Amino acid sequence: MLDRVEASIPALPPAEQRVAKLLLADPRAFATLPVAELAERAHVSKPTVVRFCRSVGYDGLADFKRKLAGSVNEGVPFVHRAVDEDDKTGDILVKVIDNSVSALLKYRNDAAGHAFERAIAALADAGRAGKRIEFYGVGNSGIVAADAQHKFFRLGVHATAVVDGHVQVMSATMLGPGDCAVIISNSGRSRDLLDVAEIARRKGATAIFITASGSPLAQMGQGGATQILLAVDHPEDYDRYSPMVSRLLHLTVIDVLTTAVALRLPGELRATLQEIKKNLRAKRYARTE
Secondary structure, eight states: OHHHHHHHGGGSOHHHHHHHHHHHHOHHHHHHSOHHHHHHHHTSOHHHHHHHHHHTTOSSHHHHHHHHHIIIIIOOOOOOOOOOTTOOHHHHHHHHHHHHHHHHHHHHHHOOHHHHHHHHHHHHHHHHTTOEEEEEOOTHHHHHHHHHHHHHHTTTSEEEEEOSHHHHHHHHHTOOTTOEEEEEOSSSOOHHHHHHHHHHHHTTOEEEEEEOTTSHHHHHTTSSTTEEEEEOOOSSOTTOSSOOHHHHHHHHHHHHHHHHHHHHSOHHHHHHHHHHHHHHHHHHHHHHO
16 A cells, blocks of 8 residues: 555645655554644645545545555555475465465555446446447456456446457547546556557546556556546566466456446346356256256
8 A cells, every 4th residue: 555655656746745755754643643633744735635545546534544554553464475496386385375365465455445436437337328348458468358358248238358459559549438448457568558548538438547556557547537547566576477466466356346347237237147147057058968
């Protein structure tokens, strides 16, 4: 949570930057002090303190303090245990699983509920209105985009995964108001995805960014009412040949979005998923006879 705030500082207005620096200087005090004293110490107004909390993705000061207290006082320690060349199979098993579990628990504490609420509302609105939901990713993130398409299209919405750079440009150009572009990137620095984000913005579509705080993509996700940042931070180097922890976190974000959107769609759309399951069961049973 603190790493996310620090990474977000360059994109914040000067007054909110002072609030961020006050937080980073003493997180425990920030979690307990009243808003008036926080404003006085940061030399800003009380509304600025609240705006800062919303700028970094939380519902307001109360929500921010609650998550901050959990992160600082009760937070699950994140242990990134690198695998060594001389590790035995048992050691590798423990390290890889421990890395994954601790990353997921840490993200549970850090996830910004306000940002998720905005993303879920936009996706549900698009689904109800028959608008397009496009998932963009390249490389490893393209696999996550394909998983997202697989989950969303079963709900009866217009969902597509686009992983080719040229096709991404064409797809984004055909977006319009009410459509959603979900842009997934571990590094947040892919030129192709930055181009897609800019095109989606110009076309008036809602852009949802699943990426690392402080990255170029994340900064675009803090740019307005139709730009939504779902920050996903972890200690894994984004240049790693085969990202593991980041992929699991991104897949988890997709699972949260899918579950919440499914609950908000009209009954007839949710019924589509039940019919798909019924037909698949019938197909499997027919093959075993």
